[in-house]
Amino acid sequence: MDNIAGRKSGLSWAVNLSVVLLVALWLFPTVGLLVSSFRTADQISASGWWKALFPAEQVVQLRTGGAEVAIQEGTLWVVEGNLLEDSEEGPTPGTEITRFGVSSKAVDAFAVGETASFTKDTKTFTMDAAGNYRFTSTKELKKRGQRVFVTATLPPDFTLANYDQVLISGNSNDSMTKAFLNTLTVTIPATIIPIVIAAFAAYALAWMEFPGRALLIAAIVGLLVVPLQLALIPLLKLHLNVGIGKGYLGVWLAHTAFGLPLAIYLLRNYMSGLPRDIIENAKVDGATDFQIFTKIILPLSFPALASFAIFQFLWTWNDLLVAKVFLIDSTGNTTVMTNQIVELLGTRGGNWEILATAAFVSISVPLLVFFAMQRYLVRGLLAGSVK
Structure with a gap:
């Protein structure tokens, strides 16, 4: 009875499933490449293309201002500013910051609003969710500013700048x-x-x-x-x-x-x-x-x-x-x-x-x-x- 004309083979489901799997194996990387071509560098480094429509967390390294912008207040040297606005690289202004750290061993040690005390309590650093910070030191600052690791929540972002x-x-x-x-x-x-x-x-x-x-x-x-x-x-x-x-x-x-x-x-x-x-x-x-x-x-x-x-x-x-x-x-x-x-x-x-x-x-x-x-x-x- 299996050879009657017009009757489908019992293995037709296996053939259909194989075709679907082959199409998926070819389609997924192609769609991923298309989505990635419209994403920014920060988005690509923060999450995979399948998460392109959702916010993603990213850890970036930024620096505060150095000795050229420091102001002396009594015995302290103080630098104030906005990490997102002052840095040429990293998240754009308006990005929400959730945590920060002053050491590569603990990049998310502090929540925004907390004060980090380090280098034998000679330096302090605090910042808010918008990137506004205050950095103090009891010693005169060097030319380069303090390194800060920022954990930011990046909203979905697509751009035509890559194609341009x-x-x-x-x-x-x-x-x-x-x-x-x-x-x-x-x-x-x-x-x-x-x-x-x-x-x-x-x-x-x-x-x-x-x-x-x-x-x-x-x-x-x-x-x-x-x-x-x-x-x-x-x-x-x-x-x-x-x-x-x-x-x-x-x-x-x-x-x-x-x-x-x-x-x-x-x-x-x-x-x-x-x-x-x-x-x-x-x-x-x-x-x-x-x-x-x-x-x-x-x-x-x-x-x-x-x-x-x-x-x-x-x-x-x-x-x-x-x-x-x-x-x-x-x-x-x-x-x-x-x-x-x-x-x-x-x-x-x-x-x-x-x-x-x-x-x-x-x-x-x-x-x-x-x-x-x-x-x-x-x-x-x-x-x-x-x-």
Whole structure:
């Protein structure tokens, strides 16, 4: 009875659950990256992205004013001010402070309003929830002020400043606008060129009879197992010897060479599975191979072409190794986004909000391409059938 047509398998629930888990595993980090790209540095360091809508506590180190702002009152040296307003880093003015400490070993030893006495009772410090403080010392103060650890409750905060810094107002080392355009310049031709060449080659190998066709197919299958890393340096030397050098043309040809074997193999298998009657009838009617290819084969093979275009676009967009070898120059004018993110990691490893924004900008285009063309993957299940 289990094999009756139309009856669902008893394991269908396991398949559905597996799909849900796979979607969740992919979706959670993507959503986290998106949320983090709109948060400030303080928010990211204080709590995870899943707590972005809730207040979070953060411990920050601030300093009071030093000797330059101290006022002598009898035998005491006194400094007064507002920690939040006087400090360039840390929570913004208006943030609620809950506790403070004057030692890294007890960062939350005192509640706001209490007076901390330390350094053998020669210094005292007190502050309120708004950050207003009074610091006293029986000895003349040094140039640097007193270190204070503040526990503050940060309200939810989202900003577009990260995107403004990454895409618009960043300097040449930070802005990804040029890297974004460079990546498009590399990816679009490197996706179109191999598909055009592979489509012609796949038709010839599938439907045209000529000597050595079987050997060519075997050679293409053999090229599928050639490691990309093994061919990088020989191919670069070839480019330099023929005068191509490092540049867009070199990286286009490199991506074309590395993508062609798989493209030809997939398209040839797809085209050879198309109905033979259509091809033979077209030849009887006097159609040439070029007319058959353009009028019949290409429309029927569009789902396969679109599928490979998606994968080739994703591979090229996310590539770093080929770009490092064939494209990067000393001026950085041709830097792609993957390399730009590496630069951010090297020079600004602590600015997580900038890295999250840059990473999400990098993955946004592949996401748009995938969701825009995924319907062609579904259509490929029914394409090529004869009515």
